[in-house]
Amino acid sequence: MIDLARLNVRDFFGGAIAETPGSSFLVFTGDDREWSYRDAGAEITRAAAAWHSLGVGKGDRVAFMLDNSPQFVWAWLGLASIGGVLVAINTGFKTSEAEYLVRDSGARFVLAGDEHVEVLRGVQAALPEVAVLHGDAGTESFTALMEAELDPAPHVELSGDDVISLIYTSGTTGNPKGVMQTHRNFVLTGQAYVDWMHMERGDRIYACLPLFHINSQAYSTMAAIAARGAMVLSPRFSASRFWSEVRRHRVTVFNFIGAMALILTKSEPSADDADNAVRIAYGVPTLATEVVDAIEHRFGLRCISGFGMSETTFGLLEPLDQPRRPGSMGIERHHPDPMVPRTQAKIVDGDGVEVPRGTAGELLLKNAAMMLGYFGRPAKTAETLIDGWLHTGDSAYQDEDGFFFFVDRMKDIVRRRGENISSLEVERTVARHPHIAEAAVIGVPAELSDEELLVFVVPRDPGEPVTADEVFVWAAEHLADFKVPLYVRLIGELPKTATAKVQKEKLRAIDADDRSGRIERAGARR
CATH class of the missing domain: 3.40.50.12780 (ANL, N-terminal domain)
Incomplete structure (x- = not known):
């Protein structure tokens, strides 16, 4: 015993x-x-x-x-x-x-x-x-x-x-x-x-x-x-x-x-x-x-x-x-x-x-x-x-059989147009693009209320970079409209802890310091 x-x-x-x-x-x-x-x-x-x-x-x-x-x-x-x-x-x-x-x-x-x-x-x-x-x-x-x-x-x-x-x-x-x-x-x-x-x-x-x-x-x-x-x-x-x-x-x-x-x-x-x-x-x-x-x-x-x-x-x-x-x-x-x-x-x-x-x-x-x-x-x-x-x-x-499924860190769930969006779901979808190595999503303030989605994208091959338009098209093909990011930022690598967790507070700081790097999805504001 x-x-x-x-x-x-x-x-x-x-x-x-x-x-x-x-x-x-x-x-x-x-x-x-x-x-x-x-x-x-x-x-x-x-x-x-x-x-x-x-x-x-x-x-x-x-x-x-x-x-x-x-x-x-x-x-x-x-x-x-x-x-x-x-x-x-x-x-x-x-x-x-x-x-x-x-x-x-x-x-x-x-x-x-x-x-x-x-x-x-x-x-x-x-x-x-x-x-x-x-x-x-x-x-x-x-x-x-x-x-x-x-x-x-x-x-x-x-x-x-x-x-x-x-x-x-x-x-x-x-x-x-x-x-x-x-x-x-x-x-x-x-x-x-x-x-x-x-x-x-x-x-x-x-x-x-x-x-x-x-x-x-x-x-x-x-x-x-x-x-x-x-x-x-x-x-x-x-x-x-x-x-x-x-x-x-x-x-x-x-x-x-x-x-x-x-x-x-x-x-x-x-x-x-x-x-x-x-x-x-x-x-x-x-x-x-x-x-x-x-x-x-x-x-x-x-x-x-x-x-x-x-x-x-x-x-x-x-x-x-x-x-x-x-x-x-x-x-x-x-x-x-x-x-x-x-x-x-x-x-x-x-x-x-x-x-x-x-x-x-x-x-x-x-x-x-x-x-x-x-x-x-x-x-x-x-x-x-x-x-x-x-x-x-x-x-x-x-689920009904007692198995548990992860949605997101609660602080990383993005509230957009009345819908709760898992940043993890969007990240995984974007990262499946053949020219993308990794992706990380944060919520950024919207003009009226709630938040908008900004996705940071790391190209798989720097010699064959992915374009923001490719990201938007891919996301639109695989996600509901309300989950498609409004903004894309291309980045060489994601800041991470030594245990490989993406440091999203650093991504927020990068965006806050210089928003000129954002690329907005054409025609998204209607």
């Missing part, structure tokens, strides 16, 4: 060492080094001693600005084993952005990869009380500290409610918020992910998404431990290296987000595309049916989608044992142990009243792997978590 109150990642990993000490835990594709569970345990123990020697204790926050690397894993799990809290900084951040996270979290130390030290010198200039530790360079590096003869870190009591990681939201609206994820949530997620993906003992999961993201922390790392398998860690996603690394290291499972799946389908076809050991890939958002079909048939694997957030690692998932509903996010995903509270999901209107099936409203979730709240923001926590229900801010609907 699972004791939810005592679940923690230190004991979770310790159980794996006891069961399979010689099995592979970590493979780093950067140099093809490999560590067993026993060897990894030794590295983690040394990292725990290093943190303790610096005075880091239970509840202390430590910021990391490191690329994917074995050192990230050892330093993080060592920190977690003494009750410290990871604050992982997006490695694409500039000084002001990194400073915000360090200041907001109250981190006393920052572990910096050598390539990020310059950014963090600026942070230290603003926050002189913060100590910056170099990853590898010099005698004062964290690596040197791990290799020193230090007393072991004392045993610390850990509970399921202890925070293991502050996952900062993307900050697409206002400043990022630190999501407090717990030891219990991460252990439950690893155990459940193995069940969701039908993983087998010893499976290898490929992790090319950044370790500052909840996907790699909670899904890839924890699932590898739960399966007594290996995490094949890549420094970063690379379309050119992806399949060679997957084949070389006998990967059986991988995760994807954003445009990653689309990029893989657009690579040059090869006769050995299906020559891989991958059985299943999971990712968000839900892909268009033709993209799913292309991935499955070309690469010989099963591709499923679902719904999760930094605020909850559970949520929705396409079930592997039921017929597919094209475009669906699936149904509630549960922990395999019946003693763990089951996930609940519902769709409500603006008053919090559950709506009939087939009607769009806000998606609410309740499950056993919910965040404790937003760090230092009790009011925002109370606004988001109400009576145990997480208000996702996403519009969705549920």
Whole structure:
């Protein structure tokens, strides 16, 4: 029977060492080094001693600005084993952005990869009380500290409610918020992910998404431990290296987000595309049916989608044992142990009243792997978590069979001429044009009331640019008249977060700063 109150990642990993000490835990594709569970345990123990020697204790926050690397894993799990809290900084951040996270979290130390030290010198200039530790360079590096003869870190009591990681939201609206994820949530997620993906003992999961993201922390790392398998860690996603690394290291499972799946389908076809050991890939958002079909048939694997957030690692998932509903996010995903509270999901209107099936409203979730709240923001926590229900801010609907379908971020639904329009639907339609790589839609003020649609378009081939007229004609052929954008803007690339989310606030700023780039649809104003 699972004791939810005592679940923690230190004991979770310790159980794996006891069961399979010689099995592979970590493979780093950067140099093809490999560590067993026993060897990894030794590295983690040394990292725990290093943190303790610096005075880091239970509840202390430590910021990391490191690329994917074995050192990230050892330093993080060592920190977690003494009750410290990871604050992982997006490695694409500039000084002001990194400073915000360090200041907001109250981190006393920052572990910096050598390539990020310059950014963090600026942070230290603003926050002189913060100590910056170099990853590898010099005698004062964290690596040197791990290799020193230090007393072991004392045993610390850990509970399921202890925070293991502050996952900062993307900050697409206002400043990022630190999501407090717990030891219990991460252990439950690893155990459940193995069940969701039908993983087998010893499976290898490929992790090319950044370790500052909840996907790699909670899904890839924890699932590898739960399966007594290996995490094949890549420094970063690379379309050119992806399949060679997957084949070389006998990967059986991988995760994807954003445009990653689309990029893989657009690579040059090869006769050995299906020559891989991958059985299943999971990712968000839900892909268009033709993209799913292309991935499955070309690469010989099963591709499923679902719904999760930094605020909850559970949520929705396409079930592997039921017929597919094209475009669906699936149904509630549960922990395999019946003693763990089951996930609940519902769709409500603006008053919090559950709506009939087939009607769009806000998606609410309740499950056993919910965040404790937003760090230092009790009011925002109370606004988001109400009576145990997480208000996702996403519009969705549920069909008669209980499957959920995403409509849009509620803030991205455009109200035009009395109609609610999903920006996602328009984006997907426009992006199907053969000369268009990506599209993003925002609402802009209309002359009289409501909003108009503006679509930003990225050409697939800069040498063969698409015209605004082509966009308008294509949209008119595939969308109802009221969904056809009034404006088009051609752009070289869409601004995105490191987790491939389009930063629509930046698109709004681009348009607000210079509206001369808008191209208006001829004859649209009648």
